[in-house]
Amino acid sequence: MLFFIKLSIYQIYMKKEISRKFCVAPMMGYTTPYARKLYRILSNNSFLFSEMIATKTLIYSQNREKIIDNDFNNPVALQVGGSEIDELKKASKIAINYNYDEINLNVGCPSKAVQKGSFGACLMQNKQLVRNCIEALQNDRIEATLKCRLGLGNKLNYEFFEEFIDEISKSGISVIYVHARNAILNGISPQGNRTIPPLNYDYVKEIKKKYPKITFILNGGINNLNMAKDLLKEFDGVMVGRLIKNNPFILKEVDKKIFEEKNKFVDESIINNYFNYIKPKVGLESIFRLLSPLLNIFFSIPNSKIYKSKINEYMKNQNINLIEELLIKFVNEKNLT
Ligand SMILES: Cc1cc2nc3c(=O)[nH]c(=O)nc-3n(C[C@H](O)[C@H](O)[C@H](O)COP(=O)(O)O)c2cc1C
Incomplete structure (x- = not known):
């Protein structure tokens, strides 16, 4: 009896062992609580992320519930943007209260707005501050992690990356x-910053040799599951963004292909499940936000023009049942399940 009480106290208070072999990247405007619900219906094992949320928003927003609701879609990380130590400490506590498994600091976003708020990629200029930020997030009950780039500006420089990780590792x-890839803080857009600076996976391989005990998850340019599987032979884990944003149904292959789960069967009930979840929220939340995790498939799959205009019409009228029927038709016609 005593053993079981001790075990459950341990389960409540200690960090859980979690696989980060396949992570879905944080994406603003996309990895909302709704998207994460859909992703979880499609894959049991993928590690999920929230969108980046500024610490001030997290602490003071009246809408906090809507923005960071977790609804037991674990394992999942809450990503924050910020550099004020007290705010980061509070953010960590909020993440615990909302049952997140991890709190992650964004040190990769190059947008001008984020630079103005003194967070995101510009923090890579101040490695000591980033270390202090990670230390502020650290807590016995949640894993505090970092998402960064290789460096800043046009030139790749391994020494810069190594010295940055040297400092962070002290936390x-x-x-x-x-x-x-690097982040370029001036002259190109956030979109450009996801394609123009060249990728260099070797830097991540190299730093892993120096810090074998740190788990390094590789992100950037992984555009199919075969590539992800191949990279897993050399890296601790992979993080995939736009591939999933453009077609979340790819996630239904992840449990089989990456986690080698047999008997994984996902059918068209995915859409029913998802709609059962969002229907009670129509009227309380923007219809676009509720549907956004599914809308991108119309853009990434050819010959969907008719569907796109119908969906627009049904969205204007908030006709959720017609939208559901249309999506099921589309998904069946294009053989997505
Ligand atoms: C629409 C969009 C929004 C993004 N928002 C965030 C964000 O909130 N936080 C973050 O760390 N990265 C963000 N990213 C970057 C992704 O997490 C990822 O690092 C990048 O897309 C590279 O991965 P990929 O090549 O697999 O897409 C965003 C990317 C996209 C496409």
Whole structure:
């Protein structure tokens, strides 16, 4: 009896062992609580992320519930943007209260707005501050992690990356996600910053040799599951963004292909399940936000023009049942399940 009481106390208060072999990247405007619900219906094992949320929003927003609701879609990380120590400490506590498994600091976003708020990629200029930020997030009950780039500006420089990780490692961090290209803070857009600076996976391989105990998750340019599987032979884990944003149904292959789960069967009930979840929220939340995790498939799959205009019409009228029927028809016609 005593043993079971001790075990459950341990389960409540200690960090859980979690696989980060396949992670869905944080994406603003996309990895909302709704998207994460859909992703979880499609894959039991993928590690999920919230969108980046500024610490001030997290602490003071009246809408916090809507923005960071977790609804037991674990394993999942809450990503924050910020550099104020007290705010980061509070953010960590909020993540625990909302049952997140991890709190992640964004040190990769190059947008001008984010630079103005003194967070995101510009923090890579101040490695000591980033270390202090990670230390502020650290807590016995949640894993504090980092998502960074290789460096800043046009030129790749391994020494810069190594010195940055040298400093961060002093915090005792155990998981780092690396978007394996530089961020360019001036002259190109956030979109450009996801394609123009060249990728370099070798830097991540190299740093892993120096820090074998840190889990390094590779991110950037992984555009199919075969590539993800091949990279897993050399890296601790992979993080995939746009591939899933453009077609979340790819996730239904992940449990089989990456986690080698047999008997994984996902059928058209995915859409029914998802709609059962969002229907009670129509009227309380924007219809676009509720549907956005599914809308991108119309853009990534050819010959969907008719569907796109119908969906627009049904969305204007908030006709959720017709939208559901249309999506099921589309998904069956294009053989997505
Ligand atoms: C629409 C969009 C929004 C993004 N928002 C975030 C974000 O909130 N936080 C973050 O760390 N990265 C963000 N990213 C970057 C992704 O997490 C990822 O690092 C990048 O897309 C590279 O991975 P990929 O090549 O697999 O897409 C965003 C990317 C996209 C496409």
